[in-house]
Amino acid sequence: MAHIDNTDPLLQEITGPTPGQMLRKRVFGHQGLLIGAVVLIILLFIAIFAPLLAPHDPYAQSLMNRMEPPVFLGGTWEHPLGTDHLGRDYLSRLIYGARVSLLIGAVAALISGVIGTAMGVAAGYFGGRVDMVVTFLINVRLAMPVVLVALAVVAILGGSLQVVIVVLGLLLWDRFAVVMRASTLQVRGREYVAAARAIGASTPRVILSEIMPNIANNLIVVITLEMAHAILLEAALSFLGLGVQPPTPSWGLMVSEGKNMMLFEPWLVLIPGAVLFLLVLAINLMGDGLRDVTAPENRS
């Protein structure tokens, strides 16, 4: 048992790259993750700095300039993406709409993630009665059609950004609970959990430091799926007129408002639709990438 001097530079060197360095290497070697992250960061940047980036006030109507076509369809640079049926600048509304979509996606996924993960992990870890109660709640939740319930609640409470976020947050936890319960069940029986308990680790410690890291990659995938799901649901609710209320700029609302003119001015629907698609794609790419770089199998 020789005493080892850990200030020895030679020893420091042979300890090899640290886990952080290896993670960085994996992140920058993953194209899907990088593309998704870059697109998401750009959209996030746009949302945060919307007042600086938008060329016009998104609420300012100009009935003289209704439905001007975008630049690539013969419009002017005054309104690069044209104007809508009330003469509002489409690009500015699109930029402000990013705020609504990202906010709803992030907060709704956060609320439902906390609810669903707590329920699922508790059910998987403790089993027995806890599991029975959680499984029952999941079944009750799965029996409720999200859009219908959201419609009813919004109809009663009135549509607003806050109501939509809370309603979606309280409705979208089912997948978190199902996936986290199954993953926890799988991990709970591993010997390292028994080893941690034999070491004397407390139940919160076992859950947070032994179980959570091993189910986190599934959680990341579900978070991104549910974020995308919430964004699409908000768009659907807004399209149905029960989500974010006009004149707040929201991509779903823009599709809804453009649908009457879809045959003659298809870009009114296509532009917000394309941006929505891009956002959801970026979130999913990033989720898949995060799962890949954090999975232990890829650490050879």
Added chain:
Amino acid sequence: MTRQSTQSSPVLELRNVTKTYKVKQGLFGKARPLTAVNDVSLSLPRGEVLGLVGESGCGKSTLAKILLGLEAPTHGQVLVDGEEIGAQDRLSLARRIQPIFQDPYSSLNPRKSIFDIVSLPLRVHGVGGPQDWEKQVREILDIVGLPARVMNTYPSQMSGGQRQRVAIARALIMKPEIVICDEPTSALDVSVQSQILNLLGDLRREFGLTYLFISHDLAVVEHLATRVAVMYLGRIVEEADVAGLFDHARHPYTQALLKSVLTPEPGLGVPDTQLGMAYPNPIDPPSGCQFHPRCPLATAHCKAKAPRPVPTPQGLVECHLYDTESPMFDNKAA
């Protein structure tokens, strides 16, 4: 050395330990008891290695879980240094008893670096700060024969033997008195097995450890153990010192186990243990002596009456053949 250790008080003692599980059969079936560990009494003097052998499903691992405080016994007591483990808090029990599990691919958290895994006991018990942890981890890795550079690697980057060394380092970093080795070599290659066994032997001498060594591999037990207990359907059917058991196996089950050891001799094929039928269902244990359906020497008496533990020169045996008060007592056999 043997005399010394028999004089000292047992560091680990089990008194009539029984563990019963309720097993539900089907959705509406009635829960039936499954006795995984049945009235086990063992005592383990300091510095000794007790080998616990038996078939898969005989209750060896349940016994290990009880000793680690992961399961509570239904009846009976487990005493560590004369103190009952139910009365101790988990942390102080963990300082005294540590496990080494069977499968090093499952016993190390794949998300944690080797440093995190080995230093977990220090962090849980709040010993020292990050600086001490690194020093202690380096020391213990050195002791188990791993280079310090593995600290930043993950279990998936290591071989089975290296992983088992990490598991040993984790078990020993708190300097426990007792180590429960639950088949520590059965998941490893033969060449690596011997390395790990030698390491365990060296560590025992160096730190004065006491092992409970659970295995189904008799050769491994003969190599490391000082005493051996043979388990069948949750009961200890024979206990003896290692020479006594391997030279004069008394219980017919022990004899069959010894016969089952494979030899490298070509042409001998798989040994015939004459055990006949398969391992019985523990939910429906046989009457009388639980071994009687498979015992080549069984009689009607075995079917009717359970044998009692009989002392032998080397230990204990539960078999009518050795019980002087039994009609089956066989002078030749005893």
